[in-house]
Amino acid sequence: MGPELAVVLVVAIVVIAIVGVAWLRGRARDDAASTRDRDAVGTPPVVPPPAVSRARDDDDAASARDPDATPASTSPRAPVADTAPKLPRTVPTAARDEAARAPLPVERPGLDRPSVEQRRHGDREDDRERIRRGLEKTRGGFVAKLARLVLGKPKVTTALRDQIEEVLFTADIGTGVAQKLMDRVGEVLDRSDTADAQAVWRALEQAALEVVKIPAAPSNFTPAHAPYVLLMIGVNGVGKTTTLGKLAAAHLREGRKVLLVAGDTFRAGAVDQLDVWARRVGCDIHTGDERADPSSVVYDGIRRGRREGHDVVLCDTAGRLHTRKELMDELGKVRRAVAKAIAQDLPPTARDAVAGPHDTFLVLDATIGQNALAQAKLFKETTDFTGLVVTKLDGTAKGGVVLGVCDELQVPIRYVGVGEGVDDLRPFDPEDYVAALFADRDRAVGADD
């Protein structure tokens, strides 16, 4: 082979090599492109979750834990998906926690009402309406039976006495109240054999009003040494935590700075439940370590409230059976811790006078009727409380238990719960309650047993 042939061969090999490499590179690019196309059709792309949607998930989880939490459909949440900043696929713990702690939309009943005067008038009307609606089932129960007996005829005769007596004594109002109401009916009937039906009805209404009208000084939410401290007590599931959440909203609405204190360190999820309420109404919360001593949590919470300028400190406690001595002893310890925390800022001479919180409310569940009364009596034997809250008046025919509780305990009812929502707590007004109980006479007469 001559030198010319050798040069031609080398040049040919080099050209073939260059063309081959270029061809292989082109194949590789095509393969990559077709893989992308396949993925785009068959597998959804992995998109990092937006920060706010994480918070929404937490909210939903929380509302599953807490039936009080506002359902997503009614909550005025802003749409988040498009505007939310994208987080990297692995969301850093700090960012996740921050998203989870993001405050829920604040629900403060009444803030949008036009003026103070109008608002107060509106509130009053609203209160009456809510109580009236809450007592619907009770009205359909023993009140409807009474109405059929008394108002169903133009005149009430003494022959009806026994029947009225039977209705009253089988109603969930307690025998003491039944007797008081019966005595009044008797007084009207004693005057003559037949009585005007409206006069008998008015006598019943008047007697009921006397039972529930318990003189009580209103709570002082602005004590000389802030904060005002409230302790909520009662057996399991009566509505302590829910009532605290609603109360927090009511205080915020009055412009007070509120701190919720998670004194229920016993039940798993109790702290989270209160936390949901704090975020929901937009107030601060104080929590201790898991399984911490409730007295120390409450003590620290009150001290923090004082330090940080809260006007109102609302303390939750674990549900407890009045029959469990150790739990009732624990409650005594919590009360002493509260007294100690409040007394710290008082002049030495005033300290001994502090025996406990400014208010202690015993929460009673109306749906259990006479058992609520029995509970309250037993609590009273071991604990002091300054007021009662009767919850779940909505959806029960046993709303007459309010009468029995007032009569037996002679402790004022401060609030009534008429639903699970943030706006479903109403200050108890004796006149409104009795008016609502005896309202809708015509409908009550027509109602079924």
Ligand SMILES: Nc1nc2c(ncn2[C@@H]2O[C@H](COP(=O)(O)OP(=O)(O)OP(=O)(O)O)[C@@H](O)[C@H]2O)c(=O)[nH]1
């Ligand atoms: N319908 C109605 N439900 C209520 C009312 N108050 C509370 N509830 C419901 O009662 C249930 C128990 O309420 P909680 O506030 O958890 O009761 P609790 O006393 O704190 O319970 P424990 O912490 O377990 O002792 C929840 O489902 C509340 O939504 C009310 O006024 N009406």
Ligand SMILES: [Mg+2]
């Ligand atoms: Mg609770």
